[in-house]
Amino acid sequence: MALDLHADPVDITAELVDIQSVSGEEAVIADAVAAALTGQAGHLEVVRNGDTVLARTNLGRPSRVIFAGHLDTVPVNENLPLRRDGDILHGLGTVDMKGGDAVFLSLAATVPEPRHDVTFVFYDCEEVDAARNGLGRIERELPDWLQADLAVVGEPSNAVIEAGCQGTMRVELRTAGRRAHTARAWMGENAIHALGEPMRRLTAYAAREVEIDGLRYREGLQAVRVSGGVAGNVVPDEAVLTINFRFAPDRSGEQAEKHLREVFDGFELSVVDLSPGALPGLSAPAAAELVQAAGGQAAAKLGWTDVARFAALGMPAVNFGPGDPTLAHTREEFVHAAEIRRVAGVLREFLTGR
Numbered sequence: 001m002a003l004d005l006h007a008d009p010v011d012i013t014a015e016l017v018d019i020q021s022v023s024g025e026e027a028v029i030a031d032a033v034a035a036a037l038t039g040q041a042g043h044l045e046v047v048r049n050g051d052t053v054l055a056r057t058n059l060g061r062p063s064r065v066i067f068a069g070h071l072d073t074v075p076v077n078e079n080l081p082l083r084r085d086g087d088i089l090h091g092l093g094t095v096d097m098k099g100g101d102a103v104f105l106s107l108a109a110t111v112p113e114p115r116h117d118v119t120f121v122f123y124d125c126e127e128v129d130a131a132r133n134g135l136g137r138i139e140r141e142l143p144d145w146l147q148a149d150l151a152v153v154g155e156p157s158n159a160v161i162e163a164g165c166q167g168t169m170r171v172e173l174r175t176a177g178r179r180a181h182t183a184r185a186w187m188g189e190n191a192i193h194a195l196g197e198p199m200r201r202l203t204a205y206a207a208r209e210v211e212i213d214g215l216r217y218r219e220g221l222q223a224v225r226v227s228g229g230v231a232g233n234v235v236p237d238e239a240v241l242t243i244n245f246r247f248a249p250d251r252s253g254e255q256a257e258k259h260l261r262e263v264f265d266g267f268e269l270s271v272v273d274l275s276p277g278a279l280p281g282l283s284a285p286a287a288a289e290l291v292q293a294a295g296g297q298a299a300a301k302l303g304w305t306d307v308a309r310f311a312a313l314g315m316p317a318v319n320f321g322p323g324d325p326t327l328a329h330t331r332e333e334f335v336h337a338a339e340i341r342r343v344a345g346v347l348r349e350f351l352t353g354r
């Protein structure tokens, strides 16, 4: 199947949706993307790495912008092939994130002389564990392809620029006790009862709200799992409370950990998972231009996306793509054509000044 990159991005979205590409099975879609870029965007340098396709201009512009989108989807759930209902596209990947990919492919072919040098990254295996993520592989194997002054990740954001992202940390709080028969409970020490105090601190915790670059971030601290207990007649000697902390990007991972150690002072804590956040960085020139092209509107990103990977590489990164992110990974995924056209229009203005 040949993709026509000069078509309406809405039609390109429809064609991409109908190329099934569950994580680990992106060869066919990567072939189609590579062939289309090579054949229809002759001004770009195109490279294939596994099932990731990279393309860039080399115009010697003073700044460079990366446009990144993953080609894979979560597993099929009776939501293929595409179903079109007037101006709405239904089906797997319409939201997450073939609409964003389609916009980038359209720009790749139709803006041969952008104001910034551009790098397009269409990558594999985003929807599976981080170790397989195609972007991580490019970072290791072709790092010069990921150098830029701004990264735009086309994940669904309701066609609104979302900047920065919150960090997330999971910790386990462990209490110890002493086993005894419950008939002689006074001889033991109950580790589950000992969770009472940390639970009380969680309930009383006032989550912070902070403003960074004009965007509001709301933190959250929640118990997400509790385990403990030996048998129906034994005083338990161990209990574990798992806590998830979503923290604003003005805290580093270390600062977030330090904060939790203060909140739960006196208890044993161990960090089991940490993904640092990313500052919005909207004051950087290329980012400010993009926000202006979008009508001056930007919002705080609450979840964690590959935006944070680019931020870790030292560039401001934003999320900007068609579709409602709360529909991602649902069977009922759908996207409005107008959102695809809006994202395409804003990015075209950003790249051409028109």
Ligand SMILES: [Zn+2]
Pocket: 070, 096, 097, 126, 155
């Ligand atoms: Zn996605």
